[in-house]
Amino acid sequence: MVEIMATLRWFPLGPIEGPLEPIKKDDLANIARQYGVSISLEEMRGAVQGETRGRAIEEITQSIVTVSAEDEGAFREAVRALVKKYRAPRTTYATLGSDERGEKVVRELFEEEDGWL
16 A cells, blocks of 8 residues: 655744644543554754745744654544644644645645534
8 A cells, every 4th residue: 555644834833823732642541542644743943935824934833743644544533633722823834744645634634524625
């Protein structure tokens, strides 16, 4: 089977844009174990040039969660669990870095679980 991968980016700018609660490696590890997927977390300052919400994007820390799996069903359930726990990221860059298949699935789940689009 071919791996499916998505990168989800949360910008912690406040109660509207940020995740519902802090993203923790232990919580991600539990979700990964539960669904048999790989999940990693990277905290990054900036990433692309520009401005968001009136602040230079270089000044903003992102929580970047990467999810990958060979089984699409497991991938879907893991992403669904992330959206239920943290909500869908609220930026135009939310899925930057995802593969095409992963981005399609993620956007479907964001809309289904969180009314994202």
